[in-house]
Amino acid sequence: MELTLWEFIWSLILGIAFGIALQKAQLTKYSKIVNVFRFKDLSVLKFMLTTLITAMPLIFILKGMGALSLSNVNPTYFLGNFVGGAIFGVGMAAAGFCPGTVAGGIGQGSLDYLIPGGLGFLTGAYIFGQTYTSIFTKISSIGNIGSITIPEWLNLNQWLFIFFFVQMTLVLFYFLEKKGIE
Amino acid sequence: MDWIIEQMRKKTWSPYAAGIFFGLVNVLALIMISKPLGASSAFGKLVGLGLEGIFPKAADIMYFKFVSTPGVNFTVIILLGVVIGGFISSKMSGDFRWRTVTDQQWIDMFGPSMWKRWTVAFLGGIILEFAAGLAGGCTSGLAISGTMQLAPSGLIFIGGLFTTGILTSLLIYGKRW
Numbered sequence: 001m002e003l004t005l006w007e008f009i010w011s012l013i014l015g016i017a018f019g020i021a022l023q024k025a026q027l028t029k030y031s032k033i034v035n036v037f038r039f040k041d042l043s044v045l046k047f048m049l050t051t052l053i054t055a056m057p058l059i060f061i062l063k064g065m066g067a068l069s070l071s072n073v074n075p076t077y078f079l080g081n082f083v084g085g086a087i088f089g090v091g092m093a094a095a096g097f098c099p100g101t102v103a104g105g106i107g108q109g110s111l112d113y114l115i116p117g118g119l120g121f122l123t124g125a126y127i128f129g130q131t132y133t134s135i136f137t138k139i140s141s142i143g144n145i146g147s148i149t150i151p152e153w154l155n156l157n158q159w160l161f162i163f164f165f166v167q168m169t170l171v172l173f174y175f176l177e178k179k180g181i182e
Numbered sequence: 183m184d185w186i187i188e189q190m191r192k193k194t195w196s197p198y199a200a201g202i203f204f205g206l207v208n209v210l211a212l213i214m215i216s217k218p219l220g221a222s223s224a225f226g227k228l229v230g231l232g233l234e235g236i237f238p239k240a241a242d243i244m245y246f247k248f249v250s251t252p253g254v255n256f257t258v259i260i261l262l263g264v265v266i267g268g269f270i271s272s273k274m275s276g277d278f279r280w281r282t283v284t285d286q287q288w289i290d291m292f293g294p295s296m297w298k299r300w301t302v303a304f305l306g307g308i309i310l311e312f313a314a315g316l317a318g319g320c321t322s323g324l325a326i327s328g329t330m331q332l333a334p335s336g337l338i339f340i341g342g343l344f345t346t347g348i349l350t351s352l353l354i355y356g357k358r359w
Contacts, residue, residue, distance in 0.1 A: 002255040010214040011256040015263015016270065017207045018219060018322075023271035024192070025200035031287035037344070037351035038359055043197040048326060048340075050201025055208045055330040068212050074318055074328035076335040081324075084317020085342025088310055092321075092343065093350035095306025096284060099320040100221035102307070103261050107268020109280045116300040120307020122232070125225040127308065128315035129245035136316060149332035161332065173198075 022104035028113075029105075030096030037093045041182050046173070053166045060162060076153075078143030080136070193275040208330060215256055218331065220323025222314035224261035226250040291358070317342075 003011070025047050026032045035041035062068045092098050097105055097113060099121065105113035128136070151158040189195070195203075211219045226245075230252030233241035246252055272278035283289060283299045292298055314320040317339050319328060325343065328336025352359050 002251075002253050003259070007215050007256055008259055010211075011259035012263045012266075014207060014211050014214070014219060015260035016267040017210075017263075018204070018260065019264035019267020019269075020190075020271045021200045021204040021207065021267075022264070023268045023277070024195040024275075025197050026194050028268055028272075030284035034287070034351055037347040038355060046197035047201045047204070048321070050198050051205040051208065051326055052330050054202050054205025055326075056332070058205070058209045059212060059330060060332075062209070062213070068216070070212075070331050071216065072218055073331045074218075074324055074333040074335045076333060076338070077318075078338060081317050081335040081338040082342040084313050084315070085339035086346045087313035088317060088320070088339070089343040089346035089348075090350045091306045091309030091313060093347040094354065095303055095310065096288070097303075097306070098221075098310055098322075099225065099314055100264060100322040103221060103264035104268035104271075107265045107270075108272035109278050110284060111280060111282050112284055112296075112299050112303045116304035117307045120304040121222075121225040121311045122229040122307075123304075124308040124311025125229045125315070126233070126240075128312045129226060129230070129243060129250065132243075132245040132249060132315075139316065140318075145334070147333070150334050150337075151332060153334060158332070 018100065019104045019107055022101050023108055027101050027104070028097075028108050028110070033096045033098070033101065034093060037089075042176065043182070046176070049169045049172070053169045057162055057166060060158060070149075073147040073149060075140075075147045076143075076145050077140045078145075080139040080142065083139065187274075190271065190274040193277050204326075205330075208326065217256060218323065218327035219260060220257060220319055220327055221261055221264065222311060222320040222323055223250065224257040225311050226315070227253060227255055227258050291355070 022028055025043060027044060027047065032041060032043055036044035059068070063070060097117060102113045102117045102121065106118070145153060150156065151161050208219055211217060227250060230241055230246040230250060233246070234252045241252060269278065282296050283294060288299060318324055318335060319339070324336055324339045328339065
């Protein structure tokens with residue numbers, strides 16, 4: 001075990017809450033995931049954006065108060081982030097799950113998520129490990145600007161950026177609900 | 183408490199309600215374990231652990247020695263928690279069922295064949311986990327955890343994901359898109 005008892009307990013609680021959120025939003029279902037790409041049901045998009053506009057302002061307010069520090073900001077390397085995302089989209093639209101929702105789906109009794117899905121993820125992780133030096137280290141060095149935030153990178157006011165992000169999302173939600181788009 | 187049980191018995195929460203809840207969970211993760219949530223890296227830890235036990239030679243590569251050392255860390259516990267959370271949620275709402283083929287929409291499109299679904303699930307898993315490694319995270323660990331911390335990579339990933347997601351579904355569904 002590479003973690004303390006405290007970390008173990010909290011990781012478990014956070015994971016359980018994570019699984020409940022995914023299952024209650026029905027993102028553990030094939031159709032919910034695939035239909036966002038067909039513009040038939042935008043639940044995935046609504047869920048992701050609501051999560052973002054809830055967490056983003058809170059995180060930066062707490063950071064401003066010194067209650068938390070951001071030490072794990074995901075590194076940016078343009079080509080790899082985009083190509084990785086593009087390959088990911090193919091898998092997500094075909095299979096109808098992603099790494100988190102596959103776990104939540106196992107919990108609801110989906111055997112296609114547990115057996116072939118789980119084995120697929122383990123195989124994929126092995127292939128990634130095997131090709132790490134030949135593919136990942138090369139692609140992640142292209143356009144690598146490291147662990148910085150958008151406001152730091154573009155020299156924008158952080159609060160203004162967050163404000164616009166939240167506001168634009170709320171405007172989008174307003175129109176989606178007004179037009180009755182699920 | 184009654185209110186919580188009432189909510190847990192519901193089969194579906196609105197994506198807005200579930201999103202607010204998940205947003206708070208993501209913030210709590212940064213406060214309590216000083217790490218953003220994610221799901222994809224746990225599979226690397228687990229496959230390394232399995233290989234170490236069965237084929238130690240296969241685990242004897244740079245990646246498992248230095249980058250993702252085999253073992254149980256917080257990401258593995260989180261992933262285990264997600265399975266338990268999915269179980270609690272579906273059990274309480276009556277949505278729990280052993281399913282071999284995912285849902286009605288799949289059956290309408292591709293038929294009831296279990297092997298067809300299982301083949302796509304297996305290949306999809308490979309593609310998704312490899313891609314998440316390359317991108318530096320998945321829908322949770324990069325699209326959400328990255329973007330909420332204002333990392334450019336989160337939005338770049340979302341852009342790539344939706345571009346090919348839309349194209350792939352168009353290709354698969356054709357006239358029925």
